[in-house]
Amino acid sequence: MLKESLADIQGENIPIVEDTQVDLPVTAFIPGDWIIDNDEKISAYKKATECKSKEALIELASGWSDRYGSIPKPVNTLIDVMELKLIARKCGFSRIRQQKPNLILETSMEESAFRLLRKGLPDHLHSRLIYSSNSKAHSAVTARGLAAQAIEKQIEQLTQWLDMMSGQLIKFENGDQSD
Numbered sequence: 001m002l003k004e005s006l007a008d009i010q011g012e013n014i015p016i017v018e019d020t021q022v023d024l025p026v027t028a029f030i031p032g033d034w035i036i037d038n039d040e041k042i043s044a045y046k047k048a049t050e051c052k053s054k055e056a057l058i059e060l061a062s063g064w065s066d067r068y069g070s071i072p073k074p075v076n077t078l079i080d081v082m083e084l085k086l087i088a089r090k091c092g093f094s095r096i097r098q099q100k101p102n103l104i105l106e107t108s109m110e111e112s113a114f115r116l117l118r119k120g121l122p123d124h125l126h127s128r129l130i131y132s133s134n135s136k137a138h139s140a141v142t143a144r145g146l147a148a149q150a151i152e153k154q155i156e157q158l159t160q161w162l163d164m165m166s167g168q169l170i171k172f173e174n175g176d177q178s179d
Contacts, residue, residue: 014092014117014169015108020085023097026151028078034068048082057083080155087162090169091117093141096158103143103158114141120168121161129161 035041044064051057061079065071071079088096088105092113095106107114114131121129128146133139143161146154 017089017094020088021095027074028081029074034072084159090166091162098147101145101148103146105141107139117165117168120165
């Protein structure tokens with residue numbers, strides 16, 4: 001409780017995000033020739049959205065592979081996007097979009113909270129992620145140059161960076177604010 005109060009005072013709260021919107025030009029879907037039955041396909045999409053961890057997504061993909069055969073590329077991309085959404089949501093980002101040559105991560109977090117998250121990245125990446133704010137409700141982090149890569153690489157790289165950043169949340173929750 002004291003830690004929450006201190007975080008409120010210091011503005012280091014990571015916003016609670018219900019769902020992260022990913023607006024990237026990806027081909028991520030379940031093909032009709034892979035899951036033929038529409039009800040099964042709808043159920044598969046629903047199960048994907050219900051996954052709450054990377055492990056749950058891996059388990060889901062494994063089950064799909066056992067049931068329907070080798071996973072097509074658009075389904076792998078769908079799983080990758082779902083993983084990106086999970087980790088972005090955990091880090092307090094509500095939307096990810098392209099603004100070439102950059103990716104923009106929209107958030108309502110304050111700069112102090114972003115600086116806390118960014119500590120999870122190696123120092124050489126700090127200058128790649130730039131915080132900007134028009135108001136408390138309209139802040140963004142620009143991932144500089146990331147959209148110049150192939151879309152699959154953008155998703156992979158951003159997922160890795162956000163995963164490293166989320167490690168700071170665990171450290172902060174455990175009271176370790178060193179670095």
